Amino acid sequence: MAMAVALRAAKRALRGELRQRLRALGAAEKQRQSRLLSRKVIGHPKYQESQRIAIFLSMPDEIQTEEIIKDIFEQGKECFIPRYKPHSSHMDMLKLSSAEDISSLALTSWNILQPSDDDSAREEALAGGGLDLIFMPGLGFDKKGNRLGRGKGYYDTYLDRCMKHPSGKPYTIALAFREQICESVPMAENDVQVDEILYEDC
Numbered sequence: 502m503a504m505a506v507a508l509r510a511a512k513r514a515l516r517g518e519l520r521q522r523l524r525a526l527g528a529a530e531k532q533r534q535s536r537l538l539s540r541k542v543i544g545h546p547k548y549q550e551s552q553r554i555a556i557f558l559s560m561p562d563e564i565q566t567e568e569i570i571k572d573i574f575e576q577g578k579e580c581f582i583p584r585y586k587p588h589s590s591h592m593d594m595l596k597l598s599s600a601e602d603i604s605s606l607a608l609t610s611w612n613i614l615q616p617s618d619d620d621s622a623r624e625e626a627l628a629g630g631g632l633d634l635i636f637m638p639g640l641g642f643d644k645k646g647n648r649l650g651r652g653k654g655y656y657d658t659y660l661d662r663c664m665k666h667p668s669g670k671p672y673t674i675a676l677a678f679r680e681q682i683c684e685s686v687p688m689a690e691n692d693v694q695v696d697e698i699l700y701e702d703c
């Protein structure tokens with residue numbers, strides 16, 4: 502069944518509120534919380550035992566992921582980043598060869614760095630050995646693991662594909678500013694909960 506009208510409206514309203522809260526966060530505060538979370542990630546047992554990891558290249562209103570990405574390569578792990586297809590809910594996770602490889606990527610119309618459409622040299626995570634861990638972006642989260650994304654269903658759809666892969670469902674960790682933690686986040690049938698949310702006071 503299509504998402505109920507009331508649920509869609511509730512999500513839209515909460516997205517608006519969260520965007521406003523995030524706009525009020527200063528650069529120094531965003532950097533402070535991002536550094537704190539990078540240290541939590543690097544000490545996290547699920548991270549330490551994961552070899553194939555998907556992570557997002559952060560936008561200005563998201564936890565900055567560059568320190569984690571550097572650590573992934575320093576630890577000799579494999580790093581995959583999203584490439585979404587506009588006007589669809591399709592996304593692939595493509596292999597990044599090094600932290601420097603990021604500078605070869607182009608900005609999309611949504612100001613996200615990603616591999617170009619004709620880049621067919623990169624391994625897609627599910628064409629190979631699947632993923633052990635996915636770091637999840639999003640606008641808001643509640644303590645039960647409910648997640649509100651940017652409204653295109655890219656991650657929900659991708660997690661569906663992961664569940665059909667022989668390696669099974671990857672562990673999912675959302676990275677959030679404390680300002681993104683909500684009392685409750687409305688969820689639809691298609692929405693996939695995250696296993697864990699990392700934020701300052703968790």
Ligand SMILES: Nc1nc2c(c(=O)[nH]1)N(C=O)[C@@H](CNc1ccc(C(=O)N[C@@H](CCC(=O)O)C(=O)O)cc1)CN2
Pocket residue numbers: 557558559560563583584585587588592610611613638639650651652653654655656
């Ligand atoms: N850093 C980062 N990368 C990510 C995500 C993310 O949340 N964070 N994504 C997580 O999903 C995917 C991209 N998500 C997107 C979500 C919406 C639109 C989009 O087309 N937006 C419309 C405007 C929609 C609106 O404002 O209502 C547009 O550009 O016209 C594009 C990408 C993959 N990469």
Ligand SMILES: Nc1ncnc2c1ncn2[C@@H]1O[C@H](COP(=O)(O)OP(=O)(O)OP(=O)(O)O)[C@@H](O)[C@H]1O
Pocket residue numbers: 504512590639648649650651652653654655656657658661689691692
């Ligand atoms: N597994 C799925 N298969 C097909 N469509 C899906 C799936 N999950 C979600 N969708 C569709 O995607 C649209 C947006 O979903 P939703 O509002 O949950 O986005 P979101 O989770 O906030 O965004 P994102 O995952 O991109 O960050 C909805 O119309 C929903 O029906």
Ligand SMILES: [Mg+2]
Pocket residue numbers: 648649650654657691692693
């Ligand atoms: Mg969703």
